[in-house]
Amino acid sequence: MTEPAPKPSVIRKRADFLAANRGIRVARPGFVLLARPNGLGEVRYGITVTRKIGNAVVRNRMKRRFRELLRAALPLEGLAGHDHVLIGREGGVERDFARLREELSMALTRAGEGKGDPPRGARGPRRQPGKMHGRGR
Numbered sequence: 001m002t003e004p005a006p007k008p009s010v011i012r013k014r015a016d017f018l019a020a021n022r023g024i025r026v027a028r029p030g031f032v033l034l035a036r037p038n039g040l041g042e043v044r045y046g047i048t049v050t051r052k053i054g055n056a057v058v059r060n061r062m063k064r065r066f067r068e069l070l071r072a073a074l075p076l077e078g079l080a081g082h083d084h085v086l087i088g089r090e091g092g093v094e095r096d097f098a099r100l101r102e103e104l105s106m107a108l109t110r111a112g113e114g115k116g117d118p119p120r121g122a123r124g125p126r127r128q129p130g131k132m133h134g135r136g137r
Contacts, residue, residue, distance in 0.1 A: 011046035
C-alpha cells in the first residue's frame with residue numbers, strides 16, 4: 001500500500017509571500033497562482049485576498065474555498081519543495097467550485113512545466129525625475 005502524501009504546511013511569514021512573488025506566475029479567471037522553490041523540500045501554501053475583492057465576509061469565504069482547494073490538490077499535484085500562493089481575483093467567489101478545481105489543476109500543471117505568464121511590468125507610466133505634474137508646478 002502506498003504511503004499518503006504529507007499534508008502541506010502554511011506559509012506565515014511576509015518574506016515568504018514576497019519571495020513567492022518572484023517565482024512562476026499563472027493567472028486564471030478566479031485567482032493567480034504563484035509558485036517558487038523554497039529550499040526546504042516541503043510543500044507549503046499561502047492565500048492572499050485583498051480588500052478590493054469585498055468585505056470581510058466575502059474575503060473569508062474566498063479564503064475558505066481556496067484553503068479547501070489547496071488541501072485537496074497539493075498533496076497530489078503540488079510541486080515538491082515549492083511554495084504555492086493563491087491570490088484571489090474579482091470573480092473568484094462566484095465561480096463554480098468544480099471549475100476552480102479544474103483551473104487550479106491546469107495552473108499547477110503549467111507551473112510544473114515552467115510555463116508561467118510573463119512577469120508584471122511597472123504599474124502606470126514612468127515619471128521622469130524632476131518633472132512636475134499638475135497645474136504648472
